[in-house]
Amino acid sequence: MREKPKYAAALSYNPETDLAPRIVAKGRGEVAAKILAYAKENGLPIQENRELVETLLTLDLGQEIPSELYRVVAEILSFVYRLEGKGR
Template identity: 60%
Template sequence: MNQSPNHENKRKQAVALKYQAGVMEAPKVVAKGKGFVAENILKTAKENDIPIQEDPSLVEVLGKLDLDQQIPPELYQVVAEILAFVYRLDKGGAKG
């Protein structure tokens, strides 16, 4: 999700995941985009106090998934770590 002024072809990218424990088998992609769309995804997340985790490598992989597609099992561990981070933020009363 990092944007470098030296690389004009390197546009900001964002992917939004949704997960409901006990309801969904695995997190799924609910929004994704580059450039202006990515900026809007990030803006919406900030406006709604949704924590943002910057991980350009993970965003690159998740960006290849289709909308409403569940993440593949090989990504469960890394996404679980992010969800644990978000859970700790929520329990601590911190805003992302």
């Protein structure tokens, strides 16, 4: 039996309208499992990074990520863009 996720967070980012990615969902336990299930059902990319998600859980919903997280989030966005065929 697969262990349930302990933590999950979801980001949204539209480079045309957003200055930085925003927290759109976050949670622990059952909430984390629902976030991941939603992502899988909707074909959204999932990236595992425990340290990042633990930091994201400290932010408020709707809050932009702080500048000290730009580099790690940029790496994740690069991963997502490559998956979607938008990368160079």
